[in-house]
Amino acid sequence: MTLLADAFEAFVTPHLQRLRLLAGQYARTREDAADLLQETLLRAWRNFSRAQDAAYHRAWLVVIMRNIAFDWQQEARRRIRLTPVNQAELTDMASFDASDPFAPMPAMSETDFREFLDQRLVQALEALEPPYREVVVLSVAGALSYREVSEVLDCPVGTVMSRMGRARRTLRERLAVIARSEGWVRERQP
Amino acid sequence: MTCHEMREYLIAFLDSELDAALSIEAQRHLERCHECAREVEIEREIRRGLERCLVVGQADAVAEESLHALRRVTGRADAIRPQTRFVLRRRVGVALAAAALVALGLFGWQRFNVGERASPGGFAKWMVEDFQHFIDEGSEVQFASADRHAVSQWLLQKTTLAVNVPGPADREIELRGGRKCKRNGTPVAFAAYAIEGAPASLVALPDDGNVLNSMQSVRLNGHMHWVDHCNGHTVVACRRGELVYAAVGQLPEEQLLRLMPANVDETEGTP
Numbered sequence: 001m002t003l004l005a006d007a008f009e010a011f012v013t014p015h016l017q018r019l020r021l022l023a024g025q026y027a028r029t030r031e032d033a034a035d036l037l038q039e040t041l042l043r044a045w046r047n048f049s050r051a052q053d054a055a056y057h058r059a060w061l062v063v064i065m066r067n068i069a070f071d072w073q074q075e076a077r078r079r080i081r082l083t084p085v086n087q088a089e090l091t092d093m094a095s096f097d098a099s100d101p102f103a104p105m106p107a108m109s110e111t112d113f114r115e116f117l118d119q120r121l122v123q124a125l126e127a128l129e130p131p132y133r134e135v136v137v138l139s140v141a142g143a144l145s146y147r148e149v150s151e152v153l154d155c156p157v158g159t160v161m162s163r164m165g166r167a168r169r170t171l172r173e174r175l176a177v178i179a180r181s182e183g184w185v186r187e188r189q190p
Numbered sequence: 191m192t193c194h195e196m197r198e199y200l201i202a203f204l205d206s207e208l209d210a211a212l213s214i215e216a217q218r219h220l221e222r223c224h225e226c227a228r229e230v231e232i233e234r235e236i237r238r239g240l241e242r243c244l245v246v247g248q249a250d251a252v253a254e255e256s257l258h259a260l261r262r263v264t265g266r267a268d269a270i271r272p273q274t275r276f277v278l279r280r281r282v283g284v285a286l287a288a289a290a291l292v293a294l295g296l297f298g299w300q301r302f303n304v305g306e307r308a309s310p311g312g313f314a315k316w317m318v319e320d321f322q323h324f325i326d327e328g329s330e331v332q333f334a335s336a337d338r339h340a341v342s343q344w345l346l347q348k349t350t351l352a353v354n355v356p357g358p359a360d361r362e363i364e365l366r367g368g369r370k371c372k373r374n375g376t377p378v379a380f381a382a383y384a385i386e387g388a389p390a391s392l393v394a395l396p397d398d399g400n401v402l403n404s405m406q407s408v409r410l411n412g413h414m415h416w417v418d419h420c421n422g423h424t425v426v427a428c429r430r431g432e433l434v435y436a437a438v439g440q441l442p443e444e445q446l447l448r449l450m451p452a453n454v455d456e457t458e459g460t461p
C-alpha cells in the first residue's frame with residue numbers, strides 16, 4: 001500500500017498545480033474548486049489502485065476532473081463555471097477558414113497593450129462560447145498539448161487545432177471591439 | 191510559405207504545435223514578412239496575457255492545500271471528504287444564519303424603519319446569481335423565439351403567469367426567448383434579451399408585497415421603480431398589475447429600463 005501510495009503521489013505531484021488551476025476554471029467558487037480537485041484525486045486513486053500496471057498520464061487526470069465537473073453540472077450539485085461540452089456538441093458549429101485575417105487591433109504602445117490585456121482579457125475570454133473557451137483553458141491553464149487536449153475532449157487533433165484557431169480569432173475580435181469602444185486606440189506611427 | 195498559409199498555422203506555430211519542417215518554413219516567412227511578423231507579435235502578447243490571467247494571476251492557487259488534498263486520498267493526512275466538508279460548511283452556515291437572524295431581530299427593524307435598505311438585497315442577489323448561472327451554463331432560454339406574443343403564450347402555459355413580454359423597443363434590443371423556474375416554490379417567468387449584444391433578463395413574478403422591500407425606490411422616467419446593484423450587475427424593477435417585473439444585466443439602469451413593460455396602470459404610489 002505504501003509503495004502504491006508513493007507511486008501515486010510521485011505520478012500526481014508534478015501535475016497538482018495545473019490540476020488545481022483547471023479546477024478553478026471548471027468550478028465557480030474556491031470551495032467547489034478544492035472539492036473538485038479532491039474528488040478527482042480520490043477517483044484517480046481508486047482507479048490507480050485497481051490498475052497499477054497501466055500507463056498513466058496527466059490527460060487521464062484531466063479527463064476524470066472533466067467527467068466529475070460534467071456530472072456536477074448535470075446534477076446541479078455545484079455551480080460549474082466552465083461548461084464541459086458533450087461529445088455531440090463538439091463538432092464545429094460553423095465552417096471557418098483558418099486563413100481568414102485576424103481582426104485588426106488598434107495600434108497602441110506595447111505598455112498600453114499589456115495594460116489593456118491585463119484589464120480586459122478575462123472579460124473577452126469569459127464571453128467565448130464554452131467549446132472554444134475550454135480548449136483555451138485546457139491549453140493555457142492545463143498546459144496540455146493539442147494531442148493531450150484531443151485525448152481529454154476525445155476528438156481528433158485537427159479538431160482541437162481548428163477550434164483553437166477559431167477561439168483565438170474570436171478572442172482577438174472581442175478584444176479589438178473592446179479596445180475601440182473604450183478608446184484605447186492610439187494613432188499608429190507612420 | 192505564403193501569408194495565407196502563415197495565418198492558417200499562426201496559432202499552432204505560437205503554441206509550438208507545428209512539426210519541425212512547417213515550423214522552419216513559418217520562421218523563414220516571418221523573417222521576410224513584416225505584416226505576418228506583426229500579427230505573430232500581437233498573438234504572442236495575447237498568449238502571454240492568457241498565461242498571466244489563467245496561471246500567474248492564480249499563483250495563490252494553493253500548492254499546500256493541493257498537496258494536502260493529495261495526501262488525504264492516499265491516507266497520509268486527516269481524511270476529510272468533500273461531502274464532510276459540505277456538512278461542516280452547512281453547520282457553520284446554519285450557525286451564521288442563526289446569528290444573522292438574532293442581529294436582524296435586534297437591529298433590522300430600526301434599520302428598515304429609517305428608510306435604509308440592505309444592499310445588495312436578497313431579491314437582487316437571487317436575480318444576479320440566477321442570471322449569471324444561466325449565462326455561464328449557456329442555457330439562457332428554454333423556449334427560443336423573438337416573437338413576444340409566442341414567448342408570452344409559452345410563459346402563460348408553463349407558469350400560469352399572464353406576463354406581458356415587452357417587444358424590442360428598437361433594433362438594438364433582441365428578444366431571445368423565455369424560461370421558467372421557481373423561487374420559494376412560486377413560479378417565475380423569464381424573458382431573455384440582448385441589449386446591444388449584452389445579455390439581459392426580464393423576470394416576472396407574483397407581487398407578494400415583500401419582493402421589492404430590499405431595493406431602493408427611485409423615480410425614473412417619471413415612474414416609480416426599484417433599483418439595486420450586486421456583483422457588477424444592476425437590477426431594476428417595477429410593479430405592473432399583480433406582477434413584479436425586474437430586469438437584470440451588466441448594464442446601467444437606463445439601459446435596463448428599456449425592458450420594462452408599458453406602464454398601463456401607475457398604481458405604485460409610495461413603496
